[in-house]
Amino acid sequence: MTILSADNLTKSFGATVALHGASMSLEPGEILAVMGPSGSGKSTLLHCLAGIFAPDSGTVTFDARRLDTMSDRERTRLRRTDFGFVFQFGELVPELTAVDNVALPLLLAGMRRGTAYARARSWFPRLELAGLEDRRTGELSGGQAQRVAVGRALVTGPKVLFADEPTGALDSLTGEKVMDLMVDTVRAEGTAVILVTHDARVASHADRQITVRDGQVIASGVQV
Amino acid sequence: MNIPTTLLGLLEPEPSHGYELKRSYDTLFADNGRLLSFGQLYGTLNRLERDGQIQVLGASPGGGPDRKQYMITETGVAQVETWLSEPERPEPMLQATLFVKVVLALLSDRPAARYLDVQRDAHLERMRELTTMRKAGPLSRTMLADYGLFHLEADLRWIDMTAARLDQLRDEISR
Amino acid sequence: MIRFGLHMTLRSGREAFTRLVVTALSVAVGVGLLLSVLAMYHAYRDTIGKPCWQCTSTTDAHGSLLWNYSEDEYDGATMHRLDVAIVGAHASVVPGLSAMPAPGQYYVSPALATLLRATPGDELGDRFPGALAGIIGPAGLQSPDDLVIVIGHQASDLSNLPRTMRVGRIQTAPHDLSTSQFYQFGFAMGAVVLLIPMLVLIGNATRIAAARREQRYAAMRLVGAERSQINVVASVDAVVGAVLGVALGIGLYAVLRPALKDIPLLGYRFFDDTITPTGWGFVGILVAVPAAAAISCLLSLRRVQISPLGVARRATPPAPRSWRVIPLLIGLATFIIPVLASPGSSRGTPDLAVLALILVMTGLMISGPWLTMMASRLLARWTVGGSSLLAARRLADNPRSSFRAVSGLMLAVMVGTALAALVPAAIDSQDTTHTSPLRNVLRVGFLQSDRLKPDPGTIDGLTPAQAGPLLAKLAAIPGAVPVPLYQPSQADDAVPPPDEGPMSGPGGQLVVQCADAQRLPALGVCPAGARAVLMDGSAMYTDNLRALNDYLPFIKPDSHATSNDATRQPVSDLMVKVDSQATLERVRTVLSGYREDISPYDTPMTFGEVGDVRARLYLEIQRIVTILAGVTLLVAGCGLAVAISGGMVERKRPFTLLRVTGTGLGTLYRTVLLETVMPLIAATVLAAGVGMSVAYPIARALAPERHGVVLPHPSYALTLCGGLLISVAIIAACLPFLSRITATQNARFE
Numbered sequence A: 001m002t003i004l005s006a007d008n009l010t011k012s013f014g015a016t017v018a019l020h021g022a023s024m025s026l027e028p029g030e031i032l033a034v035m036g037p038s039g040s041g042k043s044t045l046l047h048c049l050a051g052i053f054a055p056d057s058g059t060v061t062f063d064a065r066r067l068d069t070m071s072d073r074e075r076t077r078l079r080r081t082d083f084g085f086v087f088q089f090g091e092l093v094p095e096l097t098a099v100d101n102v103a104l105p106l107l108l109a110g111m112r113r114g115t116a117y118a119r120a121r122s123w124f125p126r127l128e129l130a131g132l133e134d135r136r137t138g139e140l141s142g143g144q145a146q147r148v149a150v151g152r153a154l155v156t157g158p159k160v161l162f163a164d165e166p167t168g169a170l171d172s173l174t175g176e177k178v179m180d181l182m183v184d185t186v187r188a189e190g191t192a193v194i195l196v197t198h199d200a201r202v203a204s205h206a207d208r209q210i211t212v213r214d215g216q217v218i219a220s221g222v223q224v
Numbered sequence B: 001m002n003i004p005t006t007l008l009g010l011l012e013p014e015p016s017h018g019y020e021l022k023r024s025y026d027t028l029f030a031d032n033g034r035l036l037s038f039g040q041l042y043g044t045l046n047r048l049e050r051d052g053q054i055q056v057l058g059a060s061p062g063g064g065p066d067r068k069q070y071m072i073t074e075t076g077v078a079q080v081e082t083w084l085s086e087p088e089r090p091e092p093m094l095q096a097t098l099f100v101k102v103v104l105a106l107l108s109d110r111p112a113a114r115y116l117d118v119q120r121d122a123h124l125e126r127m128r129e130l131t132t133m134r135k136a137g138p139l140s141r142t143m144l145a146d147y148g149l150f151h152l153e154a155d156l157r158w159i160d161m162t163a164a165r166l167d168q169l170r171d172e173i174s175r
Numbered sequence C: 001m002i003r004f005g006l007h008m009t010l011r012s013g014r015e016a017f018t019r020l021v022v023t024a025l026s027v028a029v030g031v032g033l034l035l036s037v038l039a040m041y042h043a044y045r046d047t048i049g050k051p052c053w054q055c056t057s058t059t060d061a062h063g064s065l066l067w068n069y070s071e072d073e074y075d076g077a078t079m080h081r082l083d084v085a086i087v088g089a090h091a092s093v094v095p096g097l098s099a100m101p102a103p104g105q106y107y108v109s110p111a112l113a114t115l116l117r118a119t120p121g122d123e124l125g126d127r128f129p130g131a132l133a134g135i136i137g138p139a140g141l142q143s144p145d146d147l148v149i150v151i152g153h154q155a156s157d158l159s160n161l162p163r164t165m166r167v168g169r170i171q172t173a174p175h176d177l178s179t180s181q182f183y184q185f186g187f188a189m190g191a192v193v194l195l196i197p198m199l200v201l202i203g204n205a206t207r208i209a210a211a212r213r214e215q216r217y218a219a220m221r222l223v224g225a226e227r228s229q230i231n232v233v234a235s236v237d238a239v240v241g242a243v244l245g246v247a248l249g250i251g252l253y254a255v256l257r258p259a260l261k262d263i264p265l266l267g268y269r270f271f272d273d274t275i276t277p278t279g280w281g282f283v284g285i286l287v288a289v290p291a292a293a294a295i296s297c298l299l300s301l302r303r304v305q306i307s308p309l310g311v312a313r314r315a316t317p318p319a320p321r322s323w324r325v326i327p328l329l330i331g332l333a334t335f336i337i338p339v340l341a342s343p344g345s346s347r348g349t350p351d352l353a354v355l356a357l358i359l360v361m362t363g364l365m366i367s368g369p370w371l372t373m374m375a376s377r378l379l380a381r382w383t384v385g386g387s388s389l390l391a392a393r394r395l396a397d398n399p400r401s402s403f404r405a406v407s408g409l410m411l412a413v414m415v416g417t418a419l420a421a422l423v424p425a426a427i428d429s430q431d432t433t434h435t436s437p438l439r440n441v442l443r444v445g446f447l448q449s450d451r452l453k454p455d456p457g458t459i460d461g462l463t464p465a466q467a468g469p470l471l472a473k474l475a476a477i478p479g480a481v482p483v484p485l486y487q488p489s490q491a492d493d494a495v496p497p498p499d500e501g502p503m504s505g506p507g508g509q510l511v512v513q514c515a516d517a518q519r520l521p522a523l524g525v526c527p528a529g530a531r532a533v534l535m536d537g538s539a540m541y542t543d544n545l546r547a548l549n550d551y552l553p554f555i556k557p558d559s560h561a562t563s564n565d566a567t568r569q570p571v572s573d574l575m576v577k578v579d580s581q582a583t584l585e586r587v588r589t590v591l592s593g594y595r596e597d598i599s600p601y602d603t604p605m606t607f608g609e610v611g612d613v614r615a616r617l618y619l620e621i622q623r624i625v626t627i628l629a630g631v632t633l634l635v636a637g638c639g640l641a642v643a644i645s646g647g648m649v650e651r652k653r654p655f656t657l658l659r660v661t662g663t664g665l666g667t668l669y670r671t672v673l674l675e676t677v678m679p680l681i682a683a684t685v686l687a688a689g690v691g692m693s694v695a696y697p698i699a700r701a702l703a704p705e706r707h708g709v710v711l712p713h714p715s716y717a718l719t720l721c722g723g724l725l726i727s728v729a730i731i732a733a734c735l736p737f738l739s740r741i742t743a744t745q746n747a748r749f750e
Helices: A042-049 A072-081 A099-108 A111-124 A142-154 A172-189 B001-013 B016-029 B038-050 B076-087 B094-106 B110-134 B139-164 B166-174 C003-009 C013-048 C110-118 C153-160 C180-206 C210-222 C227-260 C278-300 C321-342 C350-382 C387-395 C399-430 C462-475 C514-518 C544-550 C579-595 C607-650 C652-660 C665-702 C713-742
Strands: A002-011 A017-027 A033-036 A058-064 A083-086 A160-164 A192-196 A209-213 A217-218 B054-059 B067-073 C066-074 C077-086 C104-110 C131-135 C149-153 C166-167 C304-307 C308-311 C440-445 C479-487 C507-515 C531-538 C573-578
Touching: A002 A042, A017 A033, A017 A058, A033 B067, A033 C387, A042 A160, A042 B067, A042 C387, A058 A192, A072 C227, A083 A142, A099 A142, A111 A142, A142 A160, A142 A172, A160 C166, A160 C440, A160 C531, A172 C066, A192 C278, A209 B110, A209 C652, A217 C077, A217 C573, B001 B016, B001 B038, B016 B038, B016 B067, B016 B094, B054 C003, B076 B094, B076 B110, B094 B110, B110 B139, B110 B166, B110 C110, B139 B166, B166 C462, C003 C013, C003 C227, C003 C713, C013 C180, C013 C278, C013 C607, C066 C579, C077 C579, C104 C110, C110 C308, C131 C387, C131 C573, C153 C544, C180 C227, C180 C350, C180 C399, C180 C607, C210 C227, C210 C304, C227 C278, C278 C544, C321 C507, C321 C665, C350 C387, C350 C399, C350 C665, C387 C399, C387 C514, C387 C665, C399 C665, C399 C713, C440 C665, C462 C573, C462 C579, C479 C514, C507 C514, C514 C531, C514 C579, C607 C652, C607 C665, C607 C713, C652 C665
Parallel strands: A017 A217, A033 A192, A033 A209, A083 A160, A160 A192, C077 C149, C104 C131
Antiparallel strands: A002 A017, A002 A058, A209 A217, B054 B067, C066 C077, C066 C166, C104 C149, C304 C308, C440 C573, C479 C507, C479 C573, C507 C531
């Protein structure tokens, strides 16, 4: 069974070819590491899978729906309801407090304020952030900010979490802690994860890894 | 360090005298370990001949071990192939072996990158095991697992760097 | 979503709060001034729309009113006097009165009532027969300062006075103010001049740190905010700032409001309660300003592609091209050509001129980026060093935003230059500074029939029988020296005027007795032995003191002496030298008894007062213009400060990085200074040039033929340099801010 799959994706930015016939698939609840050197196209693959932009050709299927042909509006809605994101720098909204940031996707989805905030707050102890709810983003350490980002990504109960170098800006110990918490939480929630990283230690948290090289997926783990 | 298979690998491109073999070995791999002694060289060659992995092409006039020219057999090639394509057990201090494998693969025009990929997968698989282990166990085991993880990570970095520079290396050793 | 937007705007930490405050303050300045202009405009419309009952001139043989309207002077102010008698039923009532005064009663305006109480009777009160019956309400007045009196009479007292009319209906149409077009034009100019820098200011304020905001929207897009939701959040942000600004602006207006009522825009003050932007005005501003803020915000968002991964400019904007100067040139041409084409009319058609002015100002705005780019090229070519390189790169990279910072100031300079070129020309042509030896001499003309076309119904001047008692009464006033000027006799008329006088021709000649003339030396000295001389007095009724002085003395050495007894002739004109204001008013009080004989065009005023009336008008214009230029400069200065601070916040990160990597603060300061001052200087030079070209044709048209165009006063150059210095000071004042935001200990990059 597959929840998210890509088939023969191509994507170019001007003269630069980022993806060149990439295919992959993801099972529900699976943590898949996407590895590869810088510029190999692994982030582009993630962006195509997450519907941030549409591939030039090829198909992306999520839950039996074609993402590549969806309108921007539909993809936006999908990002809000079924996907979560943790990027290298957290991408938190700087002016908001930690709990504001976690509640943001719920508010955007039109949830009532009280409910949204109650749900957002319930995530803080799980991410070992209790007591930091009302800190502004600027007052959090890097590891704390990433954990807030994890909370924000998971608060809507997404089916897939997209993580792009989630520990890229952190030291080993802090990064390890963020990864541990993230993996524990997604396991508990049954969320599938696309984990883009060039860091083997981070990738070792995954169930399986694929390598992207020159815009193509070199499937591995099992030889093909 | 698998000296017999390494010698087989060196013999694969073309037959060679024992003396030339030692010189190739020392040039390519001496930095990696120790120089190959003549005793070790001829002992190993004798064993390989006995196992049917190499054969003596004929001796030049003058006799003596230096004068013999060795050639790899089908069995020998199969042995090289098997060794190269099977990933090493991911454990610390593998660089010397991995390096030899890469060089031999390049010398014999085998897909070195692919061997590295296979090795990378083996490493990652082991890292996953260690990650699982370190999460389950007490701190002492976690720290032990971390030790393994960091070394494997170093190997992986080396694998990645090497994979990225295979063409350069090929040019260098074929000179 | 709106609530969420509010939350983001109001509770998003210090930086967001500061931005909100700056936005609100800038909008407040704009709105406060805008409301003031609206309020004044409303008062002006209200005032000129009032019925001009004084203008009633339609006679009606069966009308029920006897109407005798005259004007008089008191202390430099014109008094409107209506003597009225009711002769029929259903008589109309003058606006502002509850009823027409009964015989022996009068109604006065509040200002005149105050004056009557404070002034001795022989200076003012004695001019009016009767007793105070009531006060004239605002409906009948143009200004609270109006001196108006409506006096009730028996019909028999008025019926045989020559100027009495029988009227049925009092005029309800407003005064056909010949100057109204000029004032409309002035208002339009003022509004345009104020409005554009104000829009620039508001625009700059709502765009502060737009790039940083856009970054924040990208983060929201990532977690699934739709474009429409971003638009809502951004609009809420802009609208909140604007609404807050409007609220503060209304507060500012409330502070300015008391000062407004003292601005004599039409030469007199407006009624306090008419100075209001009106409810609709408030509502309009309350709706329009936030709406404009939201629209401009949405437009600026359209220009960037906010993707979940960050912000991408749609495209690097192409370098500004030279076509950008075309609108400016067209505007200038539209302004100048009509004036040059018809040198006679001083201002072409006002509508076209306003259009041209708008075109010139927008043209300046459009051509600015191109100019900035040219300036940056010069900078790059002529200078070396890190800061100039950074500044030149920045200017060349984004000439539009660099120019935006100085655009308001440039408009201020243009307006200031135009005014500086215009005002001295206008003032000089009037030459109000001249005093005349006749300054304290009252002159009054008595009704004359045209001697070429004698009208049998009118009396020529004052008959000797009337003049005798008048002269006696005047002579009895201490400090008053009356000098009667007589009509020449038939015999004297034969004498040709000695020289071509300014308005010479038959009728310009007057006879003065040498004994009288001696008491008023400014008139000149009689030839020895003459009892009376003929003099050319036609220059007496110019209101330009400079011109008057050119014709003094009236009695020239070659003036023709006459032997006829002048006192047997009617008195044509009268000069009275007075030594004080009180004496002057006493003289006028005496003269008010003869108002039926006084020419309505030659009411008793001193030469000084006549000159002052004109001077006052021009001084008022100058004052308003100064206020306008000052306010424009203020608004522009605010705009500059906002734009610079915004630009620095926007580039906080690169600046901090430069500092972290060892670039001295001094270099950064110089960079910001250079990149602001360069466009500023370029813009100032251009604006001054444009201002001059706009003003020159008008100044030329205004200048009297005998005087050339007056160049702007040296103080203009000083003002311009001062303005530039102030701008540089404003920029410098923003610099410490740069030091703070780029402090390396704060070098955290979200």
